[in-house]
Amino acid sequence: MEKIETFDSTLRDGAQAEGISFSVEDKIKILKTLDRLGIDIIEAGNPGSNPKDISFFERLKDVKLEHAQLCAFGSTRRSNVKVEDDSNVQALLEAGTPAVAIFGKTSTFHIKKVIRTTLEENLEMIEDTIAYLTNNDKTVYFDAEHFFDGYKLDAKYAVDVLKAAERGGAKVLVLCDTNGGTLPMEIHQIITEIKSQVTAEIGIHCHNDSGLGVADSLMAVDAGARQVQGTFLGFGERCGNASLSSIIPNLQLKMGYDCMPEKSLEKLTSSAIRVAEISNYSLTGREPYVGKSAFAHKGGMHIDAVMKSPSSFEHIVPEKVGNERRILMSEVSGRSTIIQMINEIDPTIDKKSKETTQVMDKIKELEYEGYQFEGAESSVRLLIRKELGRFKPFFTIADFKTIGEKPVDGRALSASALVKVMVDGKEAVNAAEGDGPVNALDKALRTALEEFFPKIKELRLTDFKVRVIDQGATASKVRVLIESTDGVDIWTNVGVSTDVIEASLIALVDSIEYKLLIDMERQIKEYHLY
């Protein structure tokens, strides 16, 4: 099987998406997820344009990757500036990544109207910059921006641009459909024409403005491209980039190319869920291959046929991409993941033990209620402890009350909460005001508990996500995800209810219990108690 190099730009082009905003912590989590999946090259950011990215690249120097090559992104040197004097190019060197992606203009329209230099200098800028970085031991990928639009406008010049990059020593010439407007048959034809005129490897970088990002990428490979760029879930400016989670299985399972080991492909779905969770992006469920609905059967005739023969309404075996067939509303979590977590607490339990079945049943029951535990492993850990009888609550909420009132003036609603907690037979009452009843309840609860557990002061809510599930008349359920940190660890808890206050409280209590639990585990380790 011929190898196709996979190149992910979730952290760079994906960050351009409306509604997406990554913290440094988010970026590192996504990087590790994609690395563990087996993506070949990960473009992590633009150190020249963004001071946040500079500090991110500093942090990355301590992060060990298993497989992926790290890549920084930047532009060619500016016009009328020597390459060694260009601060953006210097920032690329300082980023310390083995690879660098450099974009340059290919379309004469853009050179004249947007960057306003001469066609000749543009070629020099490209060749200079790439040669300089290559001489500094960087592997350089050249992104030919607006390649297809440029080629249609002035094919000769577009090829001259590729040749300049080739002279500079670019390893891959990446043809970009920057505006996402090129049709699949056009992509195929243009790459076929290009192939005979350059010797460097061809890459493809598509956008989804016409709903064709995936198809365009496949057509490019069919015509000879050997590196495919995209973002894992298709995040990106406007309609997004071509989605690697669709492209990779298409190339591998349908077109016979090698993108990653078969075993890695089975992590495709869980990686997608993880990247979505980190990005606070609600998957629609309809995502090809990795969506929750991708192999869900609802129509009666279809279910009947699938029962007789699964391939009758499934284009691939779902397990090959780590997804699963779903019929009616049944939800099943992975037994093998669960047994691993059970074994952390009790190594004597195996897959067939009744304890495992009991935990699985509880998880299924909660998933049926709307819980989703992907990305909320700390809630699963607590659940396992509870089911195994290895959990003593640190506290109980004896009583609480939230009050929402019409404010005397102004538009904001005034909310307050009162909470009574019990710890070892002792009680503490506290009250607080807040921005809505959840916020008030959170404040009151923590303050009440600090009296007994001073380390709760270290606890900080870093993210709060509400998802409406089960939309419909009045009885909409909400799923609340709360991310917390104590400066050492980061964990996420989940709560589900028809009432947003109750859902939040469930997640909040879990988060505090988890903090108290890991504090104890740390103590046990520190004092060699176990």
Place this chain on the structure above:
Amino acid sequence: MEKIETFDSTLRDGAQAEGISFSVEDKIKILKTLDRLGIDIIEAGNPGSNPKDISFFERLKDVKLEHAQLCAFGSTRRSNVKVEDDSNVQALLEAGTPAVAIFGKTSTFHIKKVIRTTLEENLEMIEDTIAYLTNNDKTVYFDAEHFFDGYKLDAKYAVDVLKAAERGGAKVLVLCDTNGGTLPMEIHQIITEIKSQVTAEIGIHCHNDSGLGVADSLMAVDAGARQVQGTFLGFGERCGNASLSSIIPNLQLKMGYDCMPEKSLEKLTSSAIRVAEISNYSLTGREPYVGKSAFAHKGGMHIDAVMKSPSSFEHIVPEKVGNERRILMSEVSGRSTIIQMINEIDPTIDKKSKETTQVMDKIKELEYEGYQFEGAESSVRLLIRKELGRFKPFFTIADFKTIGEKPVDGRALSASALVKVMVDGKEAVNAAEGDGPVNALDKALRTALEEFFPKIKELRLTDFKVRVIDQGATASKVRVLIESTDGVDIWTNVGVSTDVIEASLIALVDSIEYKLLIDMERQIKEYHLY
């Protein structure tokens, strides 16, 4: 320009999507939206399989369409049953639509494994059924299920199936990629091979399991298909059907075919928003052509370039599909829609009047806060009245309090609300318990007001939708949409706040005010007071 027939199956195949459930009212609203847009054929349901669909077709006999041809969907007669004795086929006749889509098996695998008949009888079932319907004056479209999979398995038999349908008198032979697994180049090649063997028109029906639904449809047209089936927003089982809102502009603006008048194409975006609202489907914003982000520019370099020349980062002019460029966070609502609504109240105001600017400014301000008025015209009508000084509140909320408490036993949260309303200087106090604070508040408010406005008893909440906008740490805003009916009219109101209780209350108050307003308008008409 050569005509391509558009065929929408949102109401039939789209209803198979996980999470989608249409009421009869929803279906009629979607039907009218698609008809007004200019879709050629609308497949409305399967009267044979679904008693709900039978009553829907009864209702449809009173609905006048401007342009679209209505189509019912069903299967060929059963094996060993005469076509005139088959109840499903009879149901198709009784549906009373001018057109019928009949699906039949094309793949020998499915015939043997799933429906378990002989290859010969399958051909007879197809020919018989189509001939019978044609003789009863129906236009018949034949859906060749699993066509591409079947063709790869046994090309000769797949063509025999098409020929049987042709003999029966089918107007269009629709080649279905039922499992959504066929690649664009395969579609092109197979249709090219088919074209020379049949004379009836070719149609295409794709699914999106490989992320290729749009591309596959375009390749089919390129190879000679002249009817394109899909669902407007890509709703459908698993990963959905090919999305017509992407296919239509691609065919028309890029490939030079005629799908609908240019003026109609400008309604593409508003139609998409409307269909999504009716379906209670949250658009991701990334939808090609019609998504809110489809022409949104975030990257600094890109904004700069777009300012110099829009086409630099836009593949088409957004206005051609009724969408708009967005830079930064600026939100603009359509002035021409607004002036229409203003003129209903005051016909002397025109586009340039200061009142129009004042209303527009208010709408922009609210949109900036997270309001979205598409589908909530009754909230806009109230807003216009308020801005023009043509609104006297029927009531004010003098005070309210919601209380959430830890229940004595059980898991459900117990919530209650107290509300004091003022009407013409008189006050009324009421309290209620409910499923969460919003539900309690709603009950208390209505009961308090019934004393003054007995007609409020007619008011019924038919839908309640919560969308989280602005996701992020703690300060997530929610948008609440409430749909109400009094048995005569149906209307929707919107409220936005960081607090779900406040957002709901805003929408709730608007809904009641609107009811009282239209009651007065009805009285004025009835008594010829104006």
